[in-house]
Amino acid sequence: MLVTGLLFVGMTAVVKHVGSDVPAAQSAFLRFALGLPFAVPMLWPLWRTGLGRNEAGLFAARGVVHTVGVICWFFAMTRIPLAEVTAMNYLNPIYVTLGASLFLGERFEARRLVAVGAALVGALVILRPGLRAVEAGHFAMLVTALFFAGGYLIAKRLSGQVSAGVVVGMLSVTVTLGLLPFALWVWVPVGWAEIGWFFLAAVLATLAHYTMTLAFASAPVSATQPATFLQLVWSVLLGAAAFGEPVDGWVILGGAIIMAAVSFITWREAVARRVGLVTEP
Structure with missing residues (x-):
């Protein structure tokens, strides 16, 4: 997960380096199009088994929501500091938690409510509305996190129907x-x-997704999730060193609050699953 964080931040920095000279939609397209050689081999199982109507609909829906999220993410990357993009991206798991309760029928426990509330406080600390200008890039990141969360929820539905490689390749x-x-x-x-x-x-x-998969296979999510907070550390350091972005203590504090909320809910969900397995007759 440490390597994963470095790779994701490196990818983000590359996009920021290209800057606004290339429109966000075109930048996003080139990034995904040039990554197809890595993704197409993952689709080999589909050539043998085919794709059902339900799976095709889910893949199409995920493609739509992820497309919107990607465009907003590339737009935000050229408008606001690297650290703010990374910190606000931590809202994804919170949106996923809300969506799982609203659309997948999962119970909305009190621990989830506490985590969501804390994450929203963290987002307000980063944005500080009324104390500074909230830019278009900040709104774009809010939309990004929301649409990426929708994509993750659809991926959760697909994960029980097709292999992980097919899910990644079709995306x-x-x-x-x-x-x-x-x-x-x-x-x-x-x-x-x-x-x-x-x-x-x-x-x-591609390498980041691979190392992340290795991490998930080697340890519980509750153990690997806190390490993702280091992405914010890498972003702050790289933003200051490569792009001359000032270190904003409020962004670090807000990101820490959001990440603490994510880590808490991840740990509590893991504990709840273990207790359920132990007590189940």
């Missing part, structure tokens, strides 16, 4: 197709240097 394919019309609408000429940077972003993202 790359559907998002690439979803981004194509938006990219063509705002397309600007790009050189080989930009192509190289986006290919590097695709490589870093």
Whole structure:
């Protein structure tokens, strides 16, 4: 998970380095299109078994919501500091928790309510409305976290029907197709240097997903989740060193509050599952 955090922050920094010279939709499309060589081999099981109507609908829905989230994320990356993007992205698990209760029928326990409340406080600490200007990039990150959470909930439904490799591969394919019309609408000429940077972003993202999978296979989520907070540390350091972004203590505090809420709910869910397994006749 330590390596995963470094890889994700590295990928984010590459996107920020390219900057606003390339529109957000086009940047997102190039990142996913150049990552297809890594994703297509994962779809081999589909050539043998085919895809049912229900699975196809879920894949299409996930592609739509993830496409919107990706465009907003790439837009935010060029508008607000690296650390703020990383900190606000921690809202994803909170949205997932709410969505699981609303749409998947999971019980909304008191511990979840406490975690959601704490995370919202953390988000307010980062945004500080009324004390500073809340920019378009901040709103974009709120939308990003919401739509990514929707994609994760759909992935949870799919995980019981197809393999993990197929879920990852289909995400790359559907998002690439979803981004194509938006990219063509705002397309600007790009050189080989930009192509190289986006290919590097695709490589870093693929490696990050791989190391994250290794971490999940080696230890419980409750053990690996707190390590993701280090992404904020890497973001602060890299933002200051590479982009001259000032270190904002409020962003660090807000991110710490959100991450504490995520870690708490992850730990409590793990404890609840263990107790359930022990007491179940």
